[in-house]
Amino acid sequence: MEKLTLQHSILETLPESLRRDALNGLQAIQFEHGKVLFRAGDPCQGLPLVLHGSVKVQMTGLSGNSIVLYRMGADDICTLSIGCLMTGDGFRAEAVVEEDAKVLMVPRGLFDRLMDQSADFRLGIMESYGRRLNDLMLLVEEVAFRRMDDRLSQWLEARAAEGSIRITHQELAVELGTAREVVSRLLKELERQGKLRLSRGRISFVQ
Amino acid sequence: MEKLTLQHSILETLPESLRRDALNGLQAIQFEHGKVLFRAGDPCQGLPLVLHGSVKVQMTGLSGNSIVLYRMGADDICTLSIGCLMTGDGFRAEAVVEEDAKVLMVPRGLFDRLMDQSADFRLGIMESYGRRLNDLMLLVEEVAFRRMDDRLSQWLEARAAEGSIRITHQELAVELGTAREVVSRLLKELERQGKLRLSRGRISFVQ
DNA sequence: GGCTGTTCAGTGATAAAGTCACACAAGGAA
DNA sequence: TTCCTTGTGTGACTTTATCACTGAACAGCC
Numbered sequence: 109m110e111k112l113t114l115q116h117s118i119l120e121t122l123p124e125s126l127r128r129d130a131l132n133g134l135q136a137i138q139f140e141h142g143k144v145l146f147r148a149g150d151p152c153q154g155l156p157l158v159l160h161g162s163v164k165v166q167m168t169g170l171s172g173n174s175i176v177l178y179r180m181g182a183d184d185i186c187t188l189s190i191g192c193l194m195t196g197d198g199f200r201a202e203a204v205v206e207e208d209a210k211v212l213m214v215p216r217g218l219f220d221r222l223m224d225q226s227a228d229f230r231l232g233i234m235e236s237y238g239r240r241l242n243d244l245m246l247l248v249e250e251v252a253f254r255r256m257d258d259r260l261s262q263w264l265e266a267r268a269a270e271g272s273i274r275i276t277h278q279e280l281a282v283e284l285g286t287a288r289e290v291v292s293r294l295l296k297e298l299e300r301q302g303k304l305r306l307s308r309g310r311i312s313f314v315q
Numbered sequence: 316m317e318k319l320t321l322q323h324s325i326l327e328t329l330p331e332s333l334r335r336d337a338l339n340g341l342q343a344i345q346f347e348h349g350k351v352l353f354r355a356g357d358p359c360q361g362l363p364l365v366l367h368g369s370v371k372v373q374m375t376g377l378s379g380n381s382i383v384l385y386r387m388g389a390d391d392i393c394t395l396s397i398g399c400l401m402t403g404d405g406f407r408a409e410a411v412v413e414e415d416a417k418v419l420m421v422p423r424g425l426f427d428r429l430m431d432q433s434a435d436f437r438l439g440i441m442e443s444y445g446r447r448l449n450d451l452m453l454l455v456e457e458v459a460f461r462r463m464d465d466r467l468s469q470w471l472e473a474r475a476a477e478g479s480i481r482i483t484h485q486e487l488a489v490e491l492g493t494a495r496e497v498v499s500r501l502l503k504e505l506e507r508q509g510k511l512r513l514s515r516g517r518i519s520f521v522q
Numbered sequence: 523g524g525c526t527g528t529t530c531a532g533t534g535a536t537a538a539a540g541t542c543a544c545a546c547a548a549g550g551a552a
Numbered sequence: 553t554t555c556c557t558t559g560t561g562t563g564a565c566t567t568t569a570t571c572a573c574t575g576a577a578c579a580g581c582c
Contacts, residue, residue, distance in 0.1 A: 167452055169460040177452060191445015194438065200452055205366035225438055230430055230437075231401065237444045238398015244451040245374055245384060245407055252492035253376040253460045255569095256539065276559060287540055292560060294539095308548055308559060462540095463568065483530065496571055500532060515530060515577055 109158040112271065114156045116212060117183050118232035127223055133218040137211050139163075145186075145203035145211070153200065154213040161209025164280060167201040175251070175285030177201060178243050183235040232254035251285055260294050261286055264304075264311070272312035323419060324390050325439035333432055340425040345417050346370075352410035352418070359399035359406065361420040365391040368416025373489060374408040381456070382492030384408060384430075385450050392443040400426065458492055466491055466512045467501050471511075471518070479512075479519035 114120070119130055136159065139145065145156065145163060160182040170176040180186060180203075193216055214222070222229040250259065254288055263283060267273050277291045284291070295311070296303045305312040321327070325382060326337055330390060343366065346352065352363065367389040377383040387410075399406055400423055421429070430437045457466065470490060474480050484502065489494045502518065505511045512519040 167456055169456045171460045173460045175455060175459050177455060187444075187449060190441055191448055194441045194445055196337060197445075197449075200449055204350045220434070224434060227427070227431060230440045234397055237394075237448075238401055238404075241395060241398055241444075241451065242404075242407055244448065244455065248382060248384060248451065248455055248458060248492075249374055251455060252382050253380045278559075285455075288560085289541080290539060290560085293562080296561075306560085311436045485530080494532085496533085496570080497568060500533080500568095503532070513531085 114212075115159050118157065118185065118229055119212075121228040122222070122226055123225065126222060129218060129221060133215060134212050137213060139205045139209045139211060141205055141208055142171050143205045145205065146199050147191075147202045148200060149198045151196070152189050155189050155193060155217040155219050156186040157212040157214060158186070159210040159212060161205065161211075162207040163203050163205050164203050164207055165203045168314075173285070173287070174282045176232055176283050177204075177247065178240065185233065187233075187236045187240045190219075190233065190237070230307070255285065256286055256290060257294050257297075260291065264298075264313070268313045270313075276309055321419075322366050325364065325392065325436055326419075328435040329433055333429060336428060337423060340422060341419045341449050344413045344420060346416045347502070348412055348415055348416060350412045352404050353396075354409045354414065355407060356405045356513060357387040358403070359396050362396050362400060362426050363393040364419040364421060365393070366391065366417040366419060368412065368418075369414040370410050370412050370416055370418075372408050372410045380492070380494070381489045383490050384454065385447065392440065392442075394443045394447045397426075397440065397444070407494070445491070463491065463493055464501050464504075467498065469507075470521070475520045477520075479517055481517055 113301075114122075114127070114130060114134070119127075122130060122278045139161070146152070148168065158180045163186075164176050165178055165180065165188060166174050166176045186200065186203070188199065188203075191197070223233070260280075263280070277295065278288045280295075281288045281291045293308055295304065299306050303314055305314060321329075321334070321337060321341070326334075329337060339356050346368070355375065365387045370387045370393075371383050372385055372387065372393075372395060373381050373383045378388070393410070395406065395408065395410075398404070430440070465517045467487075470487070484498045485495045487502075491498070502511065502513055510521055512521060
């Protein structure tokens with residue numbers, strides 16, 4: 109709990125009365141790296157608005173394998189929570205903080221009031237939902253049809269600017285929704301091609 | 316265009332004034348089997364509410380392979396359209412009518428008015444979104460981790476009560492997001508085990 | 523009936539990816 | 553040091569995907 113300034117774009121355009129409601133009804137919560145926002149099965153406490161940091165949402169299959177579904181960053185909305193909030197069902201996925209994050213929790217009552225009284229808020233929610241749906245459709249396509257070596261290379265290239273990254277093969281396997289051994293072999297092959305240098309818990313990009 | 320009775324649960328609880336708006340602003344459109352509601356890239360004309368029939372939504376990857384993302388049936392809402400309606404982006408997927416369908420098209424203006432003035436309508440939209448998101452998450456998990464023979468068997472078992480179904484191996488491959496040859500081989504194996512009888516364009520369940 | 527073109531299905535060969543089992547290496551703690 | 557945990561490498565094998573064909577089933581025609 110701290111001084112509040114409603115630093116989330118979806119709250120910026122609220123009329124004065126709702127703004128006051130929001131200031132009263134909202135609490136900013138700080139989460140550190142590794143903290144779990146929610147797990148599969150948890151009931152939904154409210155709609156999280158991410159102010160900054162990074163949170164990954166992943167799901168674990170019956171087989172025990174996991175896959176990262178999407179990430180939330182600054183100014184993002186945890187769309188997944190809305191459905192759970194509405195139906196009262198538990199979460200199907202879990203959310204883990206990657207970079208220390210600050211989150212505003214919008215409780216059910218306030219959410220309903222905002223939806224009722226602010227067209228901009230509604231628009232923001234709908235847009236967020238639409239984007240999430242599109243992302244997931246693309247992910248289905250990617251998982252179903254794209255080759256693992258392509259997907260791995262693409263994932264790495266997106267981070268190559270950093271020179272080197274700290275990640276285990278197991279974590280990378282969860283990113284891509286595959287098995288650790290597959291990642292190990294593909295990485296080894298890239299190292300043989302001279303594109304990477306591998307060490308325990310770290311991948312370094314050559315050049 | 317025909318006599319309208321607003322036969323969709325999301326429209327049932329509208330207050331009288333909105334009800335009149337809906338009766339004026341809506342047109343019921345009949346689509347026959349095989350008709351394409353929208354294709355990838357098409358702009359969104361409005362929110363389709365499915366009154367009856369069945370529509371499948373599928374997407375085609377860069378590789379040219381396709382996969383069925385979900386189906387819409389009686390009393391369903393084409394959630395995917397909302398995002399496109401909001402952002403003005405084109406569709407990423409395509410919708411094909413499987414069983415002759417009747418659809419109400421809600422234009423943008425009326426949609427906004429309904430969202431603004433009916434809490435029940437909002438609730439219906441949010442629930443639909445939530446369900447779709449959950450379905451897609453499950454599909455990601457299924458495609459990423461479940462074995463193809465399991466998924467095929469499950470798909471078939473869900474339809475075994477009908478005795479036999481008309482479908483080509485190619486169509487079944489699109490249902491599961493795999494290649495035709497894979498389906499052919501797995502089906503042949505099931506036939507060898509005496510669980511099926513195969514003929515051109517038809518699968519018959521034994522017993 | 524017999525031709526002809528099209529769609530559908532079957533299959534071998536090969537490559538990619540997933541699974542299982544295990545060896546070993548790196549690093550931290552006692 | 554030794555022990556323990558976590559992370560990585562790899563062989564053997566299965567499942568799935570891809571490529572390249574073959575031939576069967578059906579429809580429309582003469």
